[in-house]
Amino acid sequence: xxxxxxxxxxxxxxxxxxxxxxxxxxxxxRAAEPTAVKSRPDVVIHEGTYPGWPWITAGADGTLxxxxxxxxxxxxSPVGKAMLTTSTDRARTWSPARxxxxxxxxxxxxxxxxxxxxxxxxxxxxxxxKALESAAMTVRSADxxxxxxxxxxxxxPNTRTKAAVLPLADGTLLLPFYVAPGNGSLAxxxxxxxxxxxxxxxxxxxxxxxxxxxxxxxEPGRLIGIVRNSHRETDGTFWKTESHxxxxxxxxxxPTNVRSRRHPSPAQITRHGKxxxxxxxxxxxxxxxxxxxxxxxxxxxxxxxxxPCYRYDPDESPIPDASYPVSVQIGPHQRFIVDYExxxxxxxxxxxxxxxxxxx
Numbered sequence: 001x002x003x004x005x006x007x008x009x010x011x012x013x014x015x016x017x018x019x020x021x022x023x024x025x026x027x028x029x030r031a032a033e034p035t036a037v038k039s040r041p042d043v044v045i046h047e048g049t050y051p052g053w054p055w056i057t058a059g060a061d062g063t064l065x066x067x068x069x070x071x072x073x074x075x076x077s078p079v080g081k082a083m084l085t086t087s088t089d090r091a092r093t094w095s096p097a098r099x100x101x102x103x104x105x106x107x108x109x110x111x112x113x114x115x116x117x118x119x120x121x122x123x124x125x126x127x128x129x130k131a132l133e134s135a136a137m138t139v140r141s142a143d144x145x146x147x148x149x150x151x152x153x154x155x156x157p158n159t160r161t162k163a164a165v166l167p168l169a170d171g172t173l174l175l176p177f178y179v180a181p182g183n184g185s186l187a188x189x190x191x192x193x194x195x196x197x198x199x200x201x202x203x204x205x206x207x208x209x210x211x212x213x214x215x216x217x218x219e220p221g222r223l224i225g226i227v228r229n230s231h232r233e234t235d236g237t238f239w240k241t242e243s244h245x246x247x248x249x250x251x252x253x254x255p256t257n258v259r260s261r262r263h264p265s266p267a268q269i270t271r272h273g274k275x276x277x278x279x280x281x282x283x284x285x286x287x288x289x290x291x292x293x294x295x296x297x298x299x300x301x302x303x304x305x306x307x308p309c310y311r312y313d314p315d316e317s318p319i320p321d322a323s324y325p326v327s328v329q330i331g332p333h334q335r336f337i338v339d340y341e342x343x344x345x346x347x348x349x350x351x352x353x354x355x356x357x358x359x360x
Contacts, residue, residue, distance in 0.1 A: 037287075037308045037309075037310060037311055038310045038311075038352065039310060039311050039312065039313055039314040041310075041341070041348075041350035041351060041352055042351055042352055042353045043091060043092065043093075043094070043350070043351035043352075043353075044348050044349075044350055044351075045066055045085060045094045045338065045348070045349040045350065045351050046068065046070075046083070046085060046094070046097050046348060046349040047346070047347065047348045048070045048097075048347055048348065048349075049070065049071065049072050049347060050070070050071045050072050050073055050074065050077065050342065050347055051068050051069065051070045051071075051083075051340055051347060051348065051349050052068060052069050052071070052074070052109070052321070052324070052340040052342070053068060053069055053109060053110050053111065053162075053324050053340060054066055054067065054068040054111075054324065054326060054338045054339065054340055054349050055067050055068070055111060055112040055113055055163070055164050055326050055338075056113075056326055056327065056328045056336070056338045057113050057114050057115060057164060057328060058115075058328050058329075058330075059115040059119075059144075060115065060119065062088070062090070063086055063087070063088055063144070064086060064087040064088075064090070064091055064328060064330075064336070065084065065085075065086055065113050065115070065121065065145065066084070066085050066086070066087070066094070066113075066338055066349065067082060067083065067084050067100065067111040067112065067113045067123060068082075068083055068097075068111055068340065068349050069081065069082060069083070069107070069108065069109035069110065069111055069125075070083050070097070071107060071109065074321055074342075076107050076128055076129070076130060076132065077107045078105045078106070078107065078130065079102075080106070080107030080108055080109050080128065081099050081100075081101065081102035081108050082099070082100040082101040082102070082108045082109070082111045082123065082125045082139075083097040083098065083099060083100060083111070084097065084098055084099075084100050084113070084123075084145050085097040085098075086144075086145065090330045090331075090336075091328075091330060091336040091351055091353070098145075100123055100125075100139060100145075100148055101123075101125065101137075101139055101148070101151055103127060103151075105129075105130065106127050106128065106129060107127070107128035107129075108125055108126075108127060108128075108137075109125060109126060109128055110125055110126050110160055110161045110162055111123060111124070111125040111161075112124045112125070112161055112162070112163055112164030112165065113164055114164045114165045114166070114167065116167060116173075116193065116194075117167060117171075118193070119142075120140050120141065120142050120193075121140060121141040121144065121145055122138060122140050122164075122165050122173075122194055123138065123139050123140065123141075123148075124136065124137070124138050124161045124164060124165055124175055124177075125137055125139075125161055126159065126160040126161045126177075128160075132181060133157075133158065133181070134158060134159060134160045134180055134181070135153055135154075135156075135157060135158075135159060136153070136154040136156060136159040136160065136161050136175070136177050136188070137151045137152065137153055137154065138151070138152050138154065138165075138194055139151045139152070140194065152194075152195075154175070154177070154188050154197050154199070155196075155197060155199070156177075156186065156188070156199045158179055158180060158181055158182055159177050159178065159179055159180065159186065160177060160178055160179075160180045160212075161175070161177045162176065162177065162178070162212040162213070162214070162266055163175075163176045163177075163212075163213065163214040163215070163266075163268070165194070166215050166216070166217065166223075168217050168220075168221075168223075168246055168247070169217060169220040169221070170220065170221070170246060171191070172189055172190065172191050172246055172247070173189070173190040173191075173193065173194055174187055174188070174189055174215060174223070174246075174247045175187065175188040175189075175190075175197070176213045176214055176215050176225065178210060178211055178212055178213065183209045183210065183211060183230050184201060184202070184204065184209065184210050185201070185202040185210025185211060185212075185213050185225075185227055185241075186199055186200065186201055186202065187199070187200050187201075187202065187215075187225075187243075187247050187250070189246075189247050189248070200247070200248060200249070200250070202225070202227070202241055202250045202253070203241075203250060203251075203252045203253065204253070205239075205252050205253050205254075207229075207231055207233065208227075208229050208231055208239050208253050208255075209229065209230045209231045210227050210229075210230070210239075210253070211227065211228040211229065211230035211264075211266075212227075212228045212266040213225050213226060213227035213228060213266065214226055214266065214267065214268050214269050214270075215247075215269065216269045216270060216271070216276060218276065218298075221243075221244060221245060221246045222242065222243070222244055223242060223243040223246070223247055224240065224241075224242050224269060224276075224298045225240065225241040225242065225243075225250065225253075225269075226238050226239075226240055226256070226267050226269045226278065226298075227239045227240070227241060227253055228260075228264050228265070228266045228267075229264065230264075234264055235259065236259045236260040236261050236262070236263070236264040236284075237255045237256065237257075237258070237259050238255075238256050238258045238259070238260070238267055238278075238280070239253040239254060239255050239256065240253060240254055240255075240256050240297075240298050240299055241253040241254075242298070254299060255299075256298070256299050256300070256301060257299070257300055257301060257303055258278060258280065258291060258301050258303055259282070260280055260281050260282065260283075260284055260323075261282060261283045261284070262283050262284045262285065262286065262318065263284040263285070263323075264284070265280070265281045265284045265323040265324060266280075266324065267279065267280035268280070268325065268326045268327060270327065271329075272292075272329055272335060272356055272360050273329070273332070273360065275292050275360050276292065276293055276298065277290050277291065277292045277293075277360070278290065278291050278292075278293075278301060279309075279325050279326065279327045279335075279337060280325065281322075281323035281324075281325060282306065283316075283318075284318075284322070284323040285312065285318035285319050285320070285321065285322050285323055286311060286312065286313075286316055286317070286318050287308065287309075287310065287311040287312070287316065288309045288310055288311075288323065288325045288337065288339065288352075289306045289307060289308050289309055290306065290307040290309055290327075290335075290354065290356075291303055291306040291307070292360055307354070307356070307357065307360075309325075309337055309352060309354045310337070310352045310354075312341060312343075319341060319342065319343050320342050320343065320344070321340070321341075321342035322339060322340060322341045322342060323339065324339060324340060325337050325338070325339045326338055326339075327354075330353075333355060333356045333357075333358065333360075334353060334354065334355055334356060335353075335354045335356055336351055336352070336353055336354070337351065337352045337354055338350070338351050339351075339352070
């Protein structure tokens, strides 16, 4: 069959373009194609009924500790419990999950974990009752998570947790948490290894009401907080605040250029090597990315060159529930990101190995 004149022209242009494009350019194009981003977990850490909201940290001996909540639905679950699993082979295999806290008729959720300088594990979480009342709590282990102390309240009513405690250079412990029911970001400070806490409130701003947040000490006493905005007109932009006195006072938050689109979800601010990075869902329930900054004010991040880490489905369709990614560095050029994924056929805590480019 003879080709039409239009098809002949299209065929000629396509052939010429294929010849003219240098090989190095076609390689870069292929690297940027959607199929280059993984859409299946490398590791399934836990399969459950409705696991969610994980956190991960590395101990001094290299042990990885991952905590999460196991329940029955996204909302209040009377059997909700805080769980722990560990890995000693850089996240490739994980121990069976065991219970940290499981109070009767209480949903123990939003779990974070850190290894303190004295090697104690300090876990933060919040209770959640049938009346939808919350209270931020801590519990600790001196034997690597085999046994746990009696839970202790932070002492602030109607509060929930998200990020783990951050040990500061001067020995102070800082917990980023927030008010709920209600709104507003809070910081709890402890100078006695978590026995008692002083609570301060972060300021709000026009168009901004604080919510879940995370913090990084970028130099001794200087803290950067990245905060989810719960204002009714939010567009998913993350806001930044900072403290120059070890968390006692905080600057009025300002918007960054980073957004969690579709629905807001919180970001993790951390370092890869010496580089400050954000791990965040750029499209909630669709995809997760990493982004770095060289801005000393931490307002402008290199979103044009963000690193796509994974998407939940190859066709970029949203899954029912997900997108609280957190991560840990496991090598000079590798991170391990943990997330929860609620699908019709799988409900799990999932892990992804992500290669970090040279120079990050």
